[in-house]
Amino acid sequence: LAELPGQLKAFRIQDAACYCCAHGHRHPKTGAKIPCDREYVYWMIRRWFHDPEAPAESNLDSFNAMVREQLAPVVLKHAGGSTLPLSYALYACAACNLPWLIDYIPWWWAAVDSGEKTGIAFFLWFLRALMLYLYHALLQLAMMRICTMMWKALLPLADRIWRVVLTTVQIVIMLVIAMVFWLAFRIVYQVTDSTSLLPSVPFFAV
Helix, strand or coil: CHHHHHHHHHHHHHCCCHHHHHCCCCCCCCCCCCCCCCHHHHHHHHHCCCCCCCCCCHHHHHHHHHHHHHHHHHHHHHHCCCCCCCHHHHHHHHHHHHHHHHHHHHHHHHHHHCCCCCCHHHHHHHHHHHHHHHHHHHHHHHHHHHHCCCCCHHHCCCCCCCCHHHHHHHHHHHHHHHHHHHHHHHHHHHHHCCCCCCHHHHHHCC
């Protein structure tokens, strides 16, 4: 991924490797002649540009320009940067956290049914309870971003340091960061009143 922007910026289909060309258009085991895939690809590109009789290079240059100018921005938007696309991250977090909602619904319903808190007091209590449920998903989103940023930062070291060492270091750092964020919220949540919104400080700090 780190090399992808440069590859797309300098894309030329003429530079693409081709199995048949690499083996002299002969099957590597039997020696039988095999057709050239590159010729078929070039022919199809000429058809895409509605000019099968045009010189090959003109169509290929048009295709290269289309990849660099139209396709590259779309690909980099979803594959570039230091984090996952937001939609993918949300799907992953939803899949992990939605099942746990079943533990919170009875708790919330019991609070409504008991009538112990009403009006603004109940509203503040519910906001705290909602933060308690959503914090895990929010922390997961934050850790996904931090994790991918660390991958990108440590990538240049992959050829000089054993990957198992880099992975271990990253896991330890991730655990420490996650515990700091999680404890900050949980401690504030536990020591404050049931209608206090002070837990929103570590909640939004993530």
